[in-house]
Amino acid sequence: EAGVTQSPTHLIKTRGQQVTLRCSPISGHTSVYWYQQALGLGLQFLLWYDEGEERNRGNFPPRFSGRQFPNYSSELNVNALELEDSALYLCASSMYGQWGNQPQHFGDGTRLSIL
Amino acid sequence: AQSVSQHNHHVILSEAASLELGCNYSYGGTVNLFWYVQYPGQHLQLLLKYFSGDPLVKGIKGFEAEFIKSKFSFNLRxxxxxxxxxxxxxxxxNTRGGGADGLTFGKGTHLIIQP
Incomplete structure (x- = not known):
């Protein structure tokens, strides 16, 4: 079974630019989650998509957005990049669970560096 | 909003020693609890999970965790x-009911086992 795949693995951008990160979930999983792992801040929940809809978002500004496609893959978009956006962005997928009890499976992440 | 506290940021043990990593959460409602592990150079993997029932749960590789509701704890052993x-x-x-949400993570514990 193929795991969660993310692309690209590394990105270097400058302040003010925009970036798109991509994620393909495990086959059969309909939920996709995005997390940010910044130095010193730990893993923080960004966004959750299921069946093409945004179901929940963490405490991040609106310049962090995304979407989920009919094949359940997902994109994370970050506009007006700031230095503090430098981080590892992790994608996870799971089957939908009404009670939140479906374990999330993580990809290897995209390392974003802002110069 | 819930929060998770891991008491030990760095732990160094010798092989064959016993391990206990502390985890406390703050949330007044019903929660699902997870332990994830990230081996060097690999992605996050699920060790074990607790949703309901027996508060002592067993995971992979000989790990177990005990949910103590009165102490809001879920220590790994x-x-x-x-x-x-x-x-x-x-x-x-994460919280249960009303649909799932993203995971709230602790800051992590870096465990080093000396041969």
Whole structure:
């Protein structure tokens, strides 16, 4: 079974630019989650998509957005990049669970560096 | 909003020693609890999970965790560690009911096992 795949693995951008990160979930999983792992801040929940809809978002500004496609893959978009956006962005997928009890499976992440 | 606290940021043990990593969460409602592990150069993997029922849960590689509701704790244990257990360990929680949300992670514990 193929795991969660993310692309690209590394990105270097400058302040003010925009970036798109991509994620393909495990086959059969309909939920996709995005997390940010910044130095010193730990893993923080960004966004959750299921069946093409945004179901929940963490405490991040609106310049962090995304979407989920009919094949359940997902994109994370970050506009007006700031230095503090430098981080590892992790994608996870799971089957939908009404009670939140479906374990999330993580990809290897995209390392974003802002110069 | 919930939060997760992992008491030990760095732990160094010798092989065959017993392990207990502390995890406390703050949330007044019903939660799902998880421990994830990240081995060097690998992605996050699920060690074990608790949703309901027996508060003592067993996971992969000989790990177990006990949910103590009155203490809001979900400590991870292993009777005898091996060098291959060297990794970063993360405790995580999400809330139950009304649909799932993203995981709230602790800051992680870096475990080093000396041969």
């Amino acid at each position: 292993k009777p005898s560690v091996q060098w291959s257990d060297t990794a970063e360990y993360f405790c995580a929680v």
